[in-house]
Amino acid sequence: MIELTAQTIPFYILAVIAVISALAVVSLKNLVHSVLFLALFFFCMAGFYILLKAEFLAAVQIFVYVGGITVLFLFLIMLTFKVADKRLRQTNEQWLIAFVMVILFGWLLVTGLSETNWEIAEWSGPEKTIPVIGKLLLTTYIFPFEVVSVVLLAALIGAIVIARK
Amino acid sequence: MDLSHYLTLSAIIFSIGLYGVLTRRNALAILLSIELMLNSVNINLVAFSHFVTPALLTGQIFVIFTITIAAAEAAVGLAIINSIYRSAKTVNCDEINLMKG
Amino acid sequence: MNWAFIDWTLLAPEIIVLITALLIFGLDLIWGDESERETLGWLGILGLIFAFYATLALGQGGELFNHIYVVDSLSIFSKQILLGIGVLIILASLDYIKGATKYEGEYYGLLLLAILAMMLISSAAELITIFICLEFATLTCIILSAYFKHEPKSTEAGLKYLLVGLLSAVVLLYGISLVYGLTGTTTLYQIGGSIRKYAFQPVLFISCIFLAAGFGFKIAAVPFHTWAPDTYEGAPTPITAFLATASKVAGFVILLRFFVGGLGDIEGHWIGIMVTLAVLSMSIGNLSAIPQTDIKRMLAYSSIAHAGYILIGLAVLSRESLTAVLFYLLAYAAANLGAFLVIIAFSKWTDLHNISDYAGLSKRSPLLALSMLLALMSMAGIPPLGGFIGKFYIFAGAVSEAVSDPERLWLIGLPVWGVIFSIVSVYYYFGVIKAMYLVEPVDTQPIPIPVPLGLALLIAILLTLLIGIYPGPFLALSESAIQSIF
Numbered sequence: 001m002i003e004l005t006a007q008t009i010p011f012y013i014l015a016v017i018a019v020i021s022a023l024a025v026v027s028l029k030n031l032v033h034s035v036l037f038l039a040l041f042f043f044c045m046a047g048f049y050i051l052l053k054a055e056f057l058a059a060v061q062i063f064v065y066v067g068g069i070t071v072l073f074l075f076l077i078m079l080t081f082k083v084a085d086k087r088l089r090q091t092n093e094q095w096l097i098a099f100v101m102v103i104l105f106g107w108l109l110v111t112g113l114s115e116t117n118w119e120i121a122e123w124s125g126p127e128k129t130i131p132v133i134g135k136l137l138l139t140t141y142i143f144p145f146e147v148v149s150v151v152l153l154a155a156l157i158g159a160i161v162i163a164r165k
Numbered sequence: 166m167d168l169s170h171y172l173t174l175s176a177i178i179f180s181i182g183l184y185g186v187l188t189r190r191n192a193l194a195i196l197l198s199i200e201l202m203l204n205s206v207n208i209n210l211v212a213f214s215h216f217v218t219p220a221l222l223t224g225q226i227f228v229i230f231t232i233t234i235a236a237a238e239a240a241v242g243l244a245i246i247n248s249i250y251r252s253a254k255t256v257n258c259d260e261i262n263l264m265k266g
Numbered sequence: 267m268n269w270a271f272i273d274w275t276l277l278a279p280e281i282i283v284l285i286t287a288l289l290i291f292g293l294d295l296i297w298g299d300e301s302e303r304e305t306l307g308w309l310g311i312l313g314l315i316f317a318f319y320a321t322l323a324l325g326q327g328g329e330l331f332n333h334i335y336v337v338d339s340l341s342i343f344s345k346q347i348l349l350g351i352g353v354l355i356i357l358a359s360l361d362y363i364k365g366a367t368k369y370e371g372e373y374y375g376l377l378l379l380a381i382l383a384m385m386l387i388s389s390a391a392e393l394i395t396i397f398i399c400l401e402f403a404t405l406t407c408i409i410l411s412a413y414f415k416h417e418p419k420s421t422e423a424g425l426k427y428l429l430v431g432l433l434s435a436v437v438l439l440y441g442i443s444l445v446y447g448l449t450g451t452t453t454l455y456q457i458g459g460s461i462r463k464y465a466f467q468p469v470l471f472i473s474c475i476f477l478a479a480g481f482g483f484k485i486a487a488v489p490f491h492t493w494a495p496d497t498y499e500g501a502p503t504p505i506t507a508f509l510a511t512a513s514k515v516a517g518f519v520i521l522l523r524f525f526v527g528g529l530g531d532i533e534g535h536w537i538g539i540m541v542t543l544a545v546l547s548m549s550i551g552n553l554s555a556i557p558q559t560d561i562k563r564m565l566a567y568s569s570i571a572h573a574g575y576i577l578i579g580l581a582v583l584s585r586e587s588l589t590a591v592l593f594y595l596l597a598y599a600a601a602n603l604g605a606f607l608v609i610i611a612f613s614k615w616t617d618l619h620n621i622s623d624y625a626g627l628s629k630r631s632p633l634l635a636l637s638m639l640l641a642l643m644s645m646a647g648i649p650p651l652g653g654f655i656g657k658f659y660i661f662a663g664a665v666s667e668a669v670s671d672p673e674r675l676w677l678i679g680l681p682v683w684g685v686i687f688s689i690v691s692v693y694y695y696f697g698v699i700k701a702m703y704l705v706e707p708v709d710t711q712p713i714p715i716p717v718p719l720g721l722a723l724l725i726a727i728l729l730t731l732l733i734g735i736y737p738g739p740f741l742a743l744s745e746s747a748i749q750s751i752f
Contacts, residue, residue: 019177065204069239143331161369213443227393
């Protein structure tokens, strides 16, 4: 069932680390630890992107997620999380119901996904992806690209207005 | 390595994230769980890009956009959590409840 | 792509709104004086009116960037409604926002960006663009809901909207990723052409559920409605009015474009989902509205119920019923704006939000009471107002489809269910009317109506009356709009 070859071993190692760190993110009591495991999880994601020949995305993933978002989260946790909170219950009462529901949901999802015939194509991607991505962003996808710049402007102004005293 | 492995992994992580959203009390912890779910979708997109449309890179472009949107939303989200902490001195969702019905 | 062949005039309304927003942000920095801030609001109104004028010149429209962005009669119709709503909301905000926040200029700018985002939603026809535009709209609405950051209720509204909005974004994105993986393309145009051959893939059903859940959050349909009452109650009232009208219009337009336009060939996969959402929204929305004491919260549940009525039109899926969807959106937006504008005037003056506080409003301000009466009667579906005609067309569309096709006779249950709950809804709308007209006021002080708000109120109420008395042209408009997708 599970074949161990030079290509599959990195996938399984990364997958195991990713799932364990994801579980840690949702279950640890100390949120600082949760965020650190989230950073580890983001690194695993970058690893998958490299396995999928998306090197540029791997770099973006590390810059934006590990470098930006994780640090932002850490700052805010330091600001709002009291040491005493470590002893507080971090989950609500419905965890058992949620657990059963999520197991059921995941099982249905995996079954549905594996029953489907995806139209797999032979790998024929470009050798270097960065120039192609750059070109696509400024030609075919120019419209969403421009819209995103306005979204970032709105987020910037909004975040400042709300966060300022 | 084929597509179904990546899709299964993504579905598992999506479910773990969903569990976190449903059970966590702290608003920040809920945001962390949503980031997990978002990343699981990104694996889906990159895997589809690799296996279904290898020459077009559509999925990779999609992921660049979702990462940007995620960053924008994280910034606004953290600003709101900061502001709510300032007024309520807590970020636990079940304690922040001025309105009911 | 050849840039010379891009017809930039098709983007004129969006560009005008964007430039106005940027101008407002810029002028706000330069002008230090508080009293000049109101001018920024008027500038915003001017920009929106210009953009409205530009939509009239779009003619037949067209598509841009290889079907990434389509300007058709549906999107023009929706943009005109959105711009109209925008003008009324800014008119109502001019007085409301003054002194309530330090950041007045940014408020108008962000409001314009929110309108821009919803205009983009109504034209987006490609998965990446749809996702980005939806998140753009959600993000600006979250910021605006949390805008009064010194009021705990407002930040709480923002927080709830944020968490649920992000969750819905992820769920929607998962559904979108499956559609992309299945078809290998992201434009709705190509998806619509090839989706039929994937009809037997189980994953398509899963992705329809994810998509319906994601869009269900945006239109606040049960069971994805939990954010709406809290956000509507806590947000600044003009923003509540904006959420209840504009974001519903944009949400339904993208729902139509995605499901009817894109996934129309596999309607068997999603009609059942729409029926479920419609039935749940009508029942739970109306029943939860009954015990509410806060008027904004009551209207939030009522707007959930209205989403249910509109979803009937989507579930029936005939030319007639889809036309009725657009017509209903128009009538609903006019009546809802009327009601919220009265609430804005009342709460700015008294700072009270309970239904019982509206006691004796007919003596304190006959004009406000009359407007509220007409708006609520329209929402309850009492003739001859706009809401009645809208409900009539929705239910008639369902009945005629059920009668003409024996296999779909079960559709008759939907209008029956709708009529029952419309009667239930009369009860809670009447609670407000009773308080306004039959209860003696505690405080007899008259309530002044600021001139801009009065103007907006007049437009909304006249439109509600006009749609009811003379529905012909509005129906013709809706009919030509729906022709571009069905």
